[in-house]
């Protein structure tokens with residue numbers, strides 16, 4: 001059906017120009033203007049909401065209509081700061097309140113699964129911070145529910161969306177490292193001090209930190225077939241703001257080996273006891289935090305995969321290390337939910353998939369099983385690979 005054309009007035013023109021400017025500032029193509037804004041509700045108004053809400057509220061594809069937190073003062077304060085009309089102290093009230101289509105879940109790691117389930121049951125598309133669920137089986141049930149209800153479910157992190165990930169994927173696919181043999185990745189800091197869930201059952205450095213490296217390594221080398229791990233607790237008690245002293249019951253020190261098939265092995269480590277001069281804001285990190293080696297070359301990612309600064313490459317043909325891809329090209333780790341809303345509005349697909357997030361979740365639970373049993377664990381799940389064809 002065609003719609004009659006009409007001249008737009010000066011105000012509409014100014015608004016369209018402003019939206020295009022915001023779209024470009026958000027790193028989104030101005031040509032891909034939205035058919036609509038996606039009515040969005042954000043649950044969890046703690047630390048990470050300070051990173052998400054500036055991006056969501058600037059996105060031309062998003063209309064944040066409500067916020068929710070079981071600490072109501074947090075939802076109220078963020079609603080005031082970001083000029084969001086509605087805020088609620090519980091998901092039941094949020095779902096019964098102002099209508100919306102897209103739930104962005106930024107709560108404690110252990111809360112994601114049941115809130116994601118409740119969101120899907122209420123007919124909402126869901127973007128979840130990591131992990132999507134507490135186990136592979138429960139995550140797969142969520143995904144089946146989403147598919148049956150024709151809803152979308154996505155989970156952080158979005159490391160596969162960076163231009164540096166694309167460069168590394170293409171370099172590996174072109175065979176520039178020869179026969180790829182091994183990879184190493186690491187991420188750690190001294191641990192968050194604002195919430196205890198990071199150290200309690202279902203928390204730990206793997207779902208909080210290693211999840212980024214696991215997503216990048218499986219995204220680049222393919223799904224893992226087997227996992228072996230050693231995990232430990234280095235600091236059995238911690239001081240958490242407001243709460244005081246707590247017991248650490250989930251690993252804060254993790255070493256994981258992955259077998260990607262065809263002889264390719266990777267090693268990943270994460271922890272909450274890592275001296276890190278950059279603290280939680282690792283955006284100034286200059287080291288190679290992920291490296292690959294093969295019979296014909298070496299490749300190192302400069303900085304962390306969630307805030308990459310470039311890729312160094314040396315090959316037989318050019319043995320002196322050269323820096324490539326130093327530009328973020330609009331990518332930032334906080335933009336996942338905004339990209340998902342863009343997908344809902346325009347149909348533009350993400351490289352991030354729930355199957356990949358669930359594979360990474362299976363690796364984390366298998367690492368725990370390996371530590372408990374002393375065995376090497378076979379994995380069942382898979383995802384569409386290569387991520388970049």
Ligand SMILES: NC(=O)c1ccc[n+]([C@@H]2O[C@H](COP(=O)([O-])OP(=O)(O)OC[C@H]3O[C@@H](n4cnc5c(N)ncnc54)[C@H](O)[C@@H]3O)[C@@H](O)[C@H]2O)c1
Pocket residue numbers: 043044045046047048049068069070071074090091106107108109111115129130131194195207208
């Ligand atoms: N803080 C960061 O820099 C950061 C960065 C990337 C990802 N993440 C991820 O984001 C998630 C949240 O982390 P955070 O650091 O913001 O934690 P946080 O403790 O600062 O915030 C979590 C918020 O969720 C609220 N909440 C918990 N259960 C709830 C429920 N059932 N209903 C409504 N609200 C509820 C809490 O009251 C709290 O305000 C975690 O999955 C974390 O791994 C955090």
